[in-house]
Amino acid sequence: MSFMNPTQEKIGQILKQAGNIAIVGLSDKSDRISYIVAYTIQRRGYRIIPVNPAASGTEILGEMCYASLKDIPDNVDIVNVFRRSEYCAEVAREAAEIGAKVLWLQQGIISEEAAEIAAENGMIAIMDRCIKVEDAVSVRDPR
Structure with missing residues (x-):
């Protein structure tokens, strides 16, 4: 069976419930897409x-940067991948x-x-979608 992303409604729920x-x-580097996307969703x-x-x-965007996911001392809801x-x-x-809940591969990544x-590990996978765009489309209420 081929992969299918969650529905737009489900993506909206995931984003509304997301913390870290x-x-x-x-x-x-502020001119890179990853930086622009991170800056926007942080705002x-x-x-x-x-x-x-x-x-x-x-620090990047005022947050401590870690070498790997395993080094992060806090819980992570979504792992967004560039x-x-x-x-x-x-x-x-x-x-x-x-123990992340969602693995999110950015637009162009499959x-x-x-x-x-x-x-296999109980995570929701999302591929080839931009988290910044999905947040703008799916999450109707401004944070």
């Missing part, structure tokens, strides 16, 4: 947690280890293996 969103591959009221080994120990598809299965395994890992 770990952003894997978040760049500290909408979500707490972002940067994950980038190259920037570990520094990595190439071939790295997503490993991110999915790490997301499962920390990994059937990561989606299977997510499903």
Whole structure:
């Protein structure tokens, strides 16, 4: 059976219930898409947690950056991924280890293996969708 993203209604529910969103591959460069998306969703009221080994120990958008998901001391609801598809299965395994509820692969990123890992570990998988756009479309109430 081929992968299908949750319905628009379900995505809206996921976003309304989300607290901490770990952003894997978040760049500290303000002209990068990952930074722009993180900045926007942070301004909408979500707490972002940067994950980038190259920037570990520094702050991005006022939040401490971690080398890996396993290093985050807080609970994570959504793991939002800005990595190439071939790295997503490993991110999915790490997301499962920390008890994340949702594995979200950004627009243009598809990994059937990561989606299977997510499903096997009780996570909801969303692929090839931009969290910033989905929040604007699905979450009608401004945060």
